[in-house]
Structure formats: structure tokens, C-alpha cells
Amino acid sequence: FGRPWIFIRGVPSMEFLPPEGPLEVAFAGRSNVGKSSLINALVGQKGLARTSNTPGRTQELNYFVPDGYSGGAGDLPPMALVDMPGYGYAQAPKEHVDAWTKLVFDYLRGRATLKRVYVLIDSRHGIKKNDDEVLSLLDKAAVSYQIVLTKTDKIKAPGVVKLIAETQEKIKKRPAAFPVVLSTSSEKGDGLDQLRGAISEAIGR
Ligand code: GDP
Numbered sequence: 001f002g003r004p005w006i007f008i009r010g011v012p013s014m015e016f017l018p019p020e021g022p023l024e025v026a027f028a029g030r031s032n033v034g035k036s037s038l039i040n041a042l043v044g045q046k047g048l049a050r051t052s053n054t055p056g057r058t059q060e061l062n063y064f065v066p067d068g069y070s071g072g073a074g075d076l077p078p079m080a081l082v083d084m085p086g087y088g089y090a091q092a093p094k095e096h097v098d099a100w101t102k103l104v105f106d107y108l109r110g111r112a113t114l115k116r117v118y119v120l121i122d123s124r125h126g127i128k129k130n131d132d133e134v135l136s137l138l139d140k141a142a143v144s145y146q147i148v149l150t151k152t153d154k155i156k157a158p159g160v161v162k163l164i165a166e167t168q169e170k171i172k173k174r175p176a177a178f179p180v181v182l183s184t185s186s187e188k189g190d191g192l193d194q195l196r197g198a199i200s201e202a203i204g205r
Contacts, residue, residue, distance in 0.1 A: 001196055003066040005043045005081070010060035014106050018063060020113045023203040024080040026061070028104075028134060029120030031086035034150035034186055038120065039064070039083055041186035042196060049083050059085035059100055061107060079203050082114075088130040101137070108141035116178070116202040117145040118195070123152045123163060123183070127170055139176045144202070146178035147171060148195060153185040 011017050029035045036049035048064060062083040084107075087100055108114070117138060121127055127135075127147075138145045147167055152160050164181045171177040182198060184191035 001043055001066075003068055005045060005048055005064050006067045007048065008063045008065055008080075010062050011107075012060050013103060014110060017061075017107070017111070018080075020111070022065065022078060022080045023113050023115050024063075024082050024111070025115055025199050025202055026082035026084050026107075026117045027120060028084045028117055028145075029086060029150070030088035030122070030128065030130060033086070033120045033122050035083065035086065035120050037186040038148070038150060038184060038195075039081060041184075041189065041192055042199075043081075059096075059103060061085070061103070078205065079199075084117075087134065088128070105137060105141060108138065108143045114143060115204075116199075117143055118148050118199075119145050120148050120150050121167070123149045123155050123160060126163060127167060135171070135174055135177065139174055142176055144176055144178060146198060146202075147181045148191075149181065149183040151185060151187070152183045152190055153188045 009016065009018060027035050027039060039049040040046050049062065064081040064083070066078065084104060085100060089096070108117070119131065119134065119138070121131060135145070149160070149163060149167070155163070160183050164183060167181045168179060171181075172179070182191055182195055184195055
């Protein structure tokens with residue numbers, strides 16, 4: 001995570017994906033879960049992922065790579081981070097939800113270099129119905145995923161411990177779920193090293 005990271009492209013559909021090369025991990029979560037804040041905190045750059053996506057905005061997979069690569073053959077970045085469009089807007093029209101599901105499912109099914117998806121869950125809310133649906137989609141696509149609790153500074157420490165245990169219990173029977181649930185606070189910096197470690201392990205570095 002040492003170098004500066006840069007945004008390379010927004011991908012509205014499969015034909016716009018960058019050529020497969022670097023191994024990648026992706027981040028998913030309900031809108032407002034703290035996804036942009038977490039990506040920015042991970043790489044230590046405040047403005048990298050844009051915070052607060054407005055509902056109805058074009059849905060794209062946003063690709064980030066460490067800076068300094070030519071993009072030429074043989075000069076591949078070691079990894080890419082993919083910010084998936086948020087889900088679960090209160091008044092999202094059906095076409096919007098369908099477009100999200102198509103883009104995400106196509107991506108999950110078709111991307112050999114995708115090593116893991118981090119599914120972000122707000123510590124105050126736990127796994128909601130639409131999160132559950134996304135976990136089912138990931139199981140169906142057979143893509144490895146791990147739950148990351150966000151905004152743990154908003155609840156008391158024993159509450160975090162309890163929520164981790166409850167969440168681990170909930171995902172126990174899910175085939176593609178990584179059994180360990182991580183917890184983070186972008187605000188306080190808690191859990192970021194553990195998440196960086198998990199990512200490095202997921203991409204085998
Ligand atoms: P996104 O829609 O998932 O990208 O969420 P954002 O990163 O834009 O965050 C949504 C809101 O939650 C913003 O007001 C953030 O300031 C706030 N937020 C994000 N992470 C944290 C955190 O770790 N702690 C606290 N207290 N607030 C957070």
C-alpha cells in the first residue's frame with residue numbers, strides 16, 4: 001500500500017473492464033456504509049474514492065491501482081482495488097437494482113483475477129436483508145468474500161465483540177464466506193492493519 005494510488009477507470013459494463021492482469025480485491029456495501037472512507041483510509045489518501053455517491057448516479061466499478069505503471073506488457077501493478085457501486089438505496093427503482101445486479105454478477109462470474117470481495121456492514125445495523133441478498137449472489141458466483149464491520153467507533157467495544165460473534169454465526173453455512181469477520185473504524189484507524197493484512201493474504205503476497 002506504499003505508493004500513491006490513482007483512479008484508472010470507471011466500468012459501467014463488462015466490455016470496459018481493464019485487461020486482466022493484476023490480482024484484485026473489491027469492496028461492496030450498502031450506500032453510506034462507509035466504503036469510500038474505508039478505501040481512502042486503507043491507502044491513506046483522503047480524496048481517492050469519492051464519498052457519498054448520490055442515488056441514481058451512474059453505476060460503475062471504480063478501478064484503483066498504485067501509481068507508476070506504464071500499463072505496458074510486463075509492467076503490471078501488483079494489485080488493483082475495485083470500488084463496487086453501493087446498493088440498498090431506499091427509493092431505488094427496479095431497473096436500477098436490476099442493472100446493479102447484472103453488472104455485479106457479470107463481474108463476479110467473469111473475472112478470474114478477482115481474489116476476494118470485502119462486504120462492508122455498518123456496525124450499528126448488522127446484516128440487513130439486502131446485504132443477505134448480496135451474500136447469496138456471492139455464494140452463487142462462488143467468489144470468496146469476507147465481512148468487514150465499519151464505523152466501530154459508533155458503538156461500545158463489547159457491542160463490537162458481540163456483533164462479530166453474531167455475524168460469524170450468521171455466515172457459518174455460507175459456502176463462499178471467509179469465516180473471520182473483521183472490524184474497522186476509518187475515523188479512528190482501528191482494524192486497518194488487519195484489513196491490509198487480509199488483503200495481502202487474499203492476493204497471495
Ligand atoms: P459510502 O457511501 O459507503 O461510500 O460511505 P462514505 O464513506 O461516504 O461514508 C458515509 C458517512 O459515514 C459519511 O458521513 C462518513 O463521514 C461516515 N463514516 C464513514 N466511515 C466512518 C467511521 O469509521 N466512523 C464514523 N463515525 N463515521 C464514518
